[in-house]
Amino acid sequence: xxxxxxxxxxxxxxxxxxxxxxxxxxxxxxxxxxxxxxxxxxxxxxxxxxxxxxxxxxxxxxxxxxxxxxxxxxxxxxxxxxxxxxxxxxxx
Numbered sequence: 001x002x003x004x005x006x007x008x009x010x011x012x013x014x015x016x017x018x019x020x021x022x023x024x025x026x027x028x029x030x031x032x033x034x035x036x037x038x039x040x041x042x043x044x045x046x047x048x049x050x051x052x053x054x055x056x057x058x059x060x061x062x063x064x065x066x067x068x069x070x071x072x073x074x075x076x077x078x079x080x081x082x083x084x085x086x087x088x089x090x091x092x
Contacts, residue, residue: 014028019042026042062068 015036016025016027017039018025020040022042024042028036032039059068059070
């Protein structure tokens with residue numbers, strides 16, 4: 001058997017724990033070998049915030065490289081959103 005296959009087989013047998021904070025499983029790591037019994041929580045560096053304050057993007061790259069053009073103007077989208085909001089309010 002190749003080393004790659006052996007490593008994969010061995011990884012299957014590594015102990016696992018469930019993080020009480022995020023409820024996700026995390027596996028044993030070599031760096032935790034001496035204190036695995038003390039490890040309780042998974043690392044916060046792997047967490048992603050659930051709410052992002054602002055997301056900014058630009059379509060300039062898509063326009064330039066892909067020759068992309070938007071189908072709708074932003075003002076048309078805003079008007080449609082307002083129109084639909086008025087419809088939903090008037091139904092109540």
